[in-house]
Amino acid sequence: MLLRFFLRSASISSSSLLPIFQIPFAFKSLHHSLPFPDKQQFFSVRHVYDCNVRIRELSRAGDIKAARQLFDNMPSRDVVSWNSIITAYWRNGYLQEAKKLFYSMPDRNILSWNSMIAGCVENGCLDEAFQYFKAMPRRNTESYNAMISGFVRWERVKDAGMLFQELPRKNVISYTAMIDGYMKVGEFEKARTLFDEMPLKNAVSWSVMISGYVDNGRFDEAKELYQRMPDKNVVAMTAMITGYLNEGRVDDARTLFDGIPCKDLACWNAMLTGYAQNGIGEEALKLYLEMVKLAIRPDIFTLVSVFSACSGLASVKEGRQMHVLVIKFGFELDLSLCHSLITMYSKCGSILDAEQAFRQMNGACLISWNTIISAFAQHGLYEKAVDFFNWMEMVGVEPDGVTFLSLLSACGHAGKVNESMDFFDLMVRKYGIHPRPEHYSCLVDILCRAGQLEKASKIIREMPFEADGGVWGAILAACSVYLNVELGELAAKKIMKWNPHHSGAYVVLSNIYAAAGMWDEVTRVRLQMKEQGVKKQCAYSWMEIGNKVHHFLGGDLSHPDTDKIYLEIKSISLQMKELVNIAEIDLLWSGFS
Structure with a gap:
């Protein structure tokens, strides 16, 4: 972002130019009306200027072929013409062609070198950028800023810091780039020291500091700085919205969001993402509908957030509607969006749609x-x-x-x-992948489900690290099924060590004791729960019926059809008790689907 700001500030404004559509026609008329000597004579400074502007316009439009044709047909070129076409090439991903043009330039100025530095940075060739920087016959502050911003962008903050110290005349861009770098690597004190030392701060400087604090989970510092910010902009406000949402303070985030007069797309996306991450999918969809009414065109991040909201609600209807928008806006080639689409269909129970979405992917x-x-x-x-x-x-x-x-x-x-x-x-021997705790946890769970508790215990003892609560949770659940009191006690003890307020461990251990007829131990565990202030968490679920999502909480009687629901559940439960195998249970459930 800082590098692009630097490049924009170094370019010529086109606000005072001839209308763009006049330039090629005027040039074409001039090109065909005179023999070459006269053509060059009448090709004035103004015409060169207009062509240079047109080259930049074509570059931004991605039409590098037309930009090169215009450049090649210019009877007279100045150094700006060369700089414009060089920038056009690297901006559109043709760095090698930009290099060829750079070395064939009759004259180079400092902007020519700065352009090549920026081009190498933009195309991921940081070492080459530094070679151009070192080879420059003369450098200015913009040269240093381009290189510092490049180092920061590719997380070589130490190198950026060395250049920053060498820079004789630091400006607000120099300081802001370094602050951004320090924030990215978690060196908050250095970032704050530089920020406080800045002789002049602008809105970008304040926003980078506030965003850095939010991204690193230091929301108190972000709030303190935000309150001091003289002219609050939408970037800083968006960062604060994200901070509130990260802390689960959804109402505070929405209040700030509603108070922003001119919201940009990033602001809308932050609020949408926050709703989805906090499990408030209904509000995310409502907010998206507000965007639609205001004719705000979504981007990939918008749709990813909406897919996440649909996943949380298990609402396949809204998900399919969003899928249509993906195709409408031409986003179906974006891999991250395709991944969200597959996940959404899967979580909504439509695995066939998930498979189809995968098969339609490119690459x-x-x-x-x-x-x-x-x-x-x-x-x-x-x-x-x-x-x-x-x-x-x-x-x-x-x-x-x-x-x-x-x-x-x-x-x-x-x-x-x-x-x-x-x-x-296969994972270990063929692919050399070191198993992580979650792999062991999954393997132990499989063995426990099969009743192979001794084998599961052996794996736990041979693990290269201490088993976590997830592994012991699998053991404890199996001990409840296969009534292994001794191993169950050990597993519960380990879980409580990891999380003293884990209600599930207490409840399952109590059930094991009850099944074994150890009522004194049942009483002891329940008293221990009470003393520790541990409460059993209520289970909850939801389903979509008739385009409406219904939420259910364990023991909750607030639903208008509670009597009918409990009667149906009781009927299903009685029928399941009479069944003898899984196939019959599947057949029963298919009748209710």
Whole structure:
């Protein structure tokens, strides 16, 4: 952002130019009406100026071919012409062509060198940018700023700091770039010291400091600085909205949001994202409808947030409507949006739509494969997950730890104990992936579900790190099913060590004691819960019926159809008790779907 600001500030304003449509026609008329000597004679400074502007306009429009044709047909060029076409090339991703033109320039000025530095930075060639910087016969503050901003952008903050110290005349851009860099690497004290030392601060400086504090979870410092900010802009306000939402203070965020007179798209996206992340999907969708009414065109980040909201609500209807917008606005090629789309369909229970969305992707990457395999795993579709894993290997995409975690999860849902051990071994031996705690947790859970508690305990003892609460939670749940009091006590003790207020550990241990007829221990555990102030969390669920989402909380009697609901649940429960196998249960549920 800072580098683009620097480049814009170094370019010539086009506010006083001839209308753009006049330039090519005037030039064409001039080009064909006179022989070459006269043509060059009448090609005035004004015409050169107009052509230079037109080159920049074509560059910004992405029409590099037309820009080059205009440049080549100019009878007379100045250094600005060369700088304009060089910038046009690297701005459109043609850095090598920009280099060729740079070295063929008859004369270079300091802006020529600065342009090449900026071009190398923009195209990820930071070391080459530094070579141009060192080779410059003369440097100005903008040269340093371009290089400092480049180092910061690619997280080489130490190198940026060294250049900053060398810079004889620092300006607000220099200071702001370094503050941004220090914030990115978490060196808050250095950033604040520089900010306080700045002789002149602008809105960007304040916004970078406030955003840096928010991004690093230091919201109190962000609030203190925001209150001192003399002229609050939409960027700083958006950062504060994000800060409030990160702390779960949704009402405060909305109050600030509503008070912004001229909201930009980033501001709307921040509020949408916050609603989705805080589980308030209904408000996210309402806010999106406000955007639609105001004719604000969404971008990729907008739609990702809306998909997240639809996922949280399990509302496939709204999700499909958003999918139509993805196609309408031409975003279907964006991978991150495709991943959100697959996840949304999966969480809404429409796994066929998720698979179709994957198959329609262009250039699926590792994250794409992981997303669809995870979706199959969550739906208990073991065969599908394995088929797509084999397809993934066949096309040459190497799996990572996330891939194998999804495969282990699929094994767990399908009760595939031997297959889970095979995948675990494949991960370690073939791909050299070091198992993380979540891999062990998943494997232990699979063994526990199969009643192989001793084998699960052996894996825990042989793990290269201490088992966390998730691993012991799997053990505890299995001890409840297979009534292993001794191991259950150990597991509950370990969980309570990790989280003393974990209500589930107390409840399951109490149930184990009750099943074993150890009523004194049941009483002791319940008293311990009371003394610790631990309360059992209520379960909740929701479903969409007739385009309306219904929420249910354990023990809640507020729903208008409570009597009918409980009667139906009781009927289902009685029928399930009479069934003898999973196939019959699936048949029963299909009648209610």
